[in-house]
Amino acid sequence: MIFRRKNKVYTDPELMQQIVCGDQSAFGELYHRYKDRMYYYFYRMLGNSGELANDFLQELFMKLIEKPESYNPSFAFHTWFYSVANNMCKNEYRKRGVRQEYYETEKLEPQIEFLPESTIEPEQAIEKIFQALEQLGEEHRSAFLLRYREGFSIKEVAEILELPEGTVKSRLFYAKRILAEKLEYLKDEIEF
Amino acid sequence: MKKKNSDQLFSQLLSNDSVGQPNKAIEDRLMYSFMLKNGSSKLRQNSFAGFFGWMFSFQGLGFKTGMISLVLFFSVINNNLSYESTKVAGCDSTFINKVLVADSAHFIQSVDSIRKDSLN
Secondary structure (H helix, E strand, O other): OOOOOOOOOOOHHHHHHHHHOOOHHHHHHHHHHHHHHHHHHHHHHOOOOHHHHHHHHHHHHHHHHHOHHHOOOOOOHHHHHHHHHHHHHHHHHHHHOOOOOHHHHHHOOOOOOOOOOOOOOHHHHHHHHHHHHHHHOHHHHHHHHHHHOOOOOHHHHHHHHOOOHHHHHHHHHHHHHHHHHHOHHHHHHEEO | OOOEEHHHHHHHHHHOOOOOOOOHHHHHHHHHHHHHHHHHHHHHHHOOHHHHHHHOOOOOHHHHHHHHHHHHHHHHHHHHHOOOOOOOOOEOOOOEOOOOOOOOHHHHHHHHHHHHHHHO
């Protein structure tokens, strides 16, 4: 017991400093800390594709390996890391050319099957939510995911997306309103 | 029925959502890449190749000339400062300047005898 190694828990910026110095175990620690969260983010942002999510996850961490010094320790690591991930998603959307404007979305026919409240399961509800968010575009989806999945504050979401806080709030409000419209059963369960 | 706050409801729904795990091969590939990158940087740190490359290149000629001049200057100054008049400073094929040092009784006696002989 006396000789047992004391495992110190390092903060993300401390791990980044060690990574800059070439510490592989620090990189492994950081990878395990963020791999599932980033995988989920990419999966949901890139059309529920596991293959794409894996590719983007690898690319994201490769950026960290290639230029760890690009992180400024005076900022929070998680917001910086998510902003890098979000920029990768934006670039992917630009490549695909599938960016949709708000008014275009309005014209789309809803492709969601409305299910009665008694039969809907949480998994089904999630799928319906993401089907609805798919129609809204990546701007709304990213704000929605960062706020409700990752639990970031409005200020942090604004930092990650490089937007004013007011814009983030309006995007979240709009996304929730659309979801409530499309998922009828939610109307009775929630208040805005 | 009491209505839930929309934020709470969406947070609850999304926090329970699972989409699986990333491919395990990614970690191996990343670790390998990290090792490669780190290995190459260490090699660079311990290598003198960069320095020698710079030394024998045409970069920084003024600086290099200045440094060499300084080294030569100080080596000459140092040599002159340590000059001792009792030692042979140099010789060539036509002239040898031998400086004799009177450092022994036998030597002094032999010099005296030479002097007496010349007087006589």
